[in-house]
Amino acid sequence: MNAGNQRFEKIRHSLPDGIVASSDSHVLRAYSQDLWPRKMIEIREQGPDPEPAMDLVLWPENAAQISDVARWAVRMDCALYPYGAGSGVCGATTADAGEPRPRVVVDLKRMNCVRSIDRKSMTAWVEAGIIGENLERHLNQEGLTLGHFPSSLYCSSLGGWLATRSAGQLSTKYGKIEDMVLSLECVFADGTVAETARAPRSAMGADWTQLLLGTEGTLCFFSAACVLVHPLPEKRVGLSFETPDIRTAMEFARMALQAGLRPAALRIYDPLETSLTLSRAVLKESGFGGGAAIVAQFEGGAAVTDAGAGELLRMAPLAGARRIGDQLAQHWWEHRYDISYKQQLIMSHGRMILDTFEVAATWDKLQAVYEAVKNVNIGFGIVLAHLSHFYHAGANIYFSIVAHAGLTPDVPARYDSIWSDVMRAAEGAGATLSHHHGVGRLRREWIMRERADWMKIFLKVKNGFDPENHLNPGKMGG
Structure with missing residues (x-):
């Protein structure tokens, strides 16, 4: 959509009263992407798109204004893209190149009370x-x-x-x-x-x-x-453990969850991720001897917190886990947001590929999912893994891919190839293909594969709620 054409000007000047709007090219370009790594690779390798993907950005201040915008979009035949903070990694707020209607971002950040x-x-x-x-x-x-x-x-x-x-x-x-x-x-x-x-x-x-x-x-x-x-919690207790391998660590977590323990945080790092991402100085200070590292944190009322931590300590040797110094747990707590801001350092290097994906499986399939993905040949690169969300019946595995495109001339195509290979591996081993990042454009094909029959039903529901497909078209199979 060319922002200068007559149709765009018509919708720009027909907006409901009181809606803050912008068609500034810099604003539109900023809202044309989220943090989907594939799009970031495209921009790095090929430069920014010649024109912004979006035509207009709106900032409603209450539900009544969103309602006015929705009715206006139906009247003017616009596509609306809800926007929060743009931190998604699956392209869920972005527009397909083939969308012919005016593309309008609806940013809700003014609704912040x-x-x-x-x-x-x-x-x-x-x-x-x-x-x-x-x-x-x-x-x-x-x-x-x-x-x-x-x-x-x-x-x-x-x-x-x-x-x-x-x-x-x-x-x-x-x-x-x-x-x-x-x-x-x-x-x-x-x-x-x-x-x-x-x-x-x-x-x-x-x-x-x-x-x-x-x-x-x-x-x-x-x-x-x-x-x-x-x-707010009255008390926090952090514990650190090691196990000889990831299988033993998974079994320790299963025993704890099925015994009714609910630590606020429980994280298992496979040996490779432990060695490459956790502080070597802290590991040494904690007395870590190798294998998989485990961090657990309990919080809440003092008595309940102490009881939970005590029970996990009692169970550890029964599961083959050895307690190490709690410096590791303390370091994780103090630096738990750091990794989100380190990824850009890797992505800033030409031809590098970095992405994460999080799957989930029941306990009987979890080890097989881990091995299937870790065994994928991604060429010049590595696959790291940790587990960070646990349930009575299973857990999630969070994989990180760090790779170099090598001599492949088309880096986004190499990204697509790696992504397809690891997703097929996880799918074949019995995992659900998203635990908490969502679907967006990235997993659009995969949700149709994993839940084909149910997606047919969902699209009927979508047609009932939004028969002309004005709301975030091209997502969730729509």
Whole structure:
């Protein structure tokens, strides 16, 4: 879409009153991508696109304005792209090159208020555009926490978490974002504003909150949410362990989870990731002797925290895990967000390929998934792995790919080839192909493979909610 054509000017000047908007080329270019590594590789290798992919950016300030925008988009036949903070890594906010309609970004960051806190029910009513760090700081001032700490905490929004079914670093205790939401305020394609049931549980038909979460802006906008909050922890205890191999570490985690333990954080690093990403000085100080490294953290009331940590210490030797110095756990806690800001150093080098992908599997398949992906030949590169989210029935594995494109002239094509190989390996071993990053454009093909029959049903639902496909077209199979 050429921003100077007559159709664009028509939509620009027909906007509802009071909507802040921009068609500045620098703004449009900034909103034409998120942090999807493939797009970043394209820009690095080939230069920026000749024209921005987006035509207009809007900043509504409340649900009523989103409703006005939705009705306007139907009237003017525009495609709307909900936008939180742009930290997604799957291209979920980006437009397909073939989208013929005007492409309009709807950025919710002006909707950034904590509307109210109910201390008796321990809930907070929060607008979807708030950045994670700001939400947590606001709650901390009230002696509270949400307990949701993704690595992108400083550059992601509540709305983005809801749209992608986000997971945070302390999820084994506090749950994932879907476990923290009591109700949603939504704006639909026809402009309808509605809130799902605000109750601890309801059997009045389907659970619309859970049905809408994770749909990546294809069914509605999330304008606000009622979320569960908790008192700030009275005490934290960090523990560190080593096991001779990843299999033993997985078994230790399985025993702990199925015994009912819920550490706030539990992280297992395979031997390669341990040796390359954890501080060698801290490993030495902790007395680490080799193999897989494990970090566990308990937090909450003092008595409960001590009891949980004590039980994990009791179980460790039974599972073949050896306790080492807790300097490793302390170092992880103090530097737990650092890795998100180191990736750009690698990506700044020409022809380098870096990406992460997170899968999940039941305990009976987890080792096979790990081995299948680790055995993929990615050429000049390595595959690292750690586990960071655990359940009664299984866990996730977070893989990191660091590779050089070698002599291949087309670096994005080499990225596609590596991505396809590792995804096929995980799929073949029985994993679900996204644990918390979502689908976007990156996994569009793969969700149709993994859930082919269910995606046919989803597309019928999409047609009912948004029959003209105005909301984030090209995503979730739509």
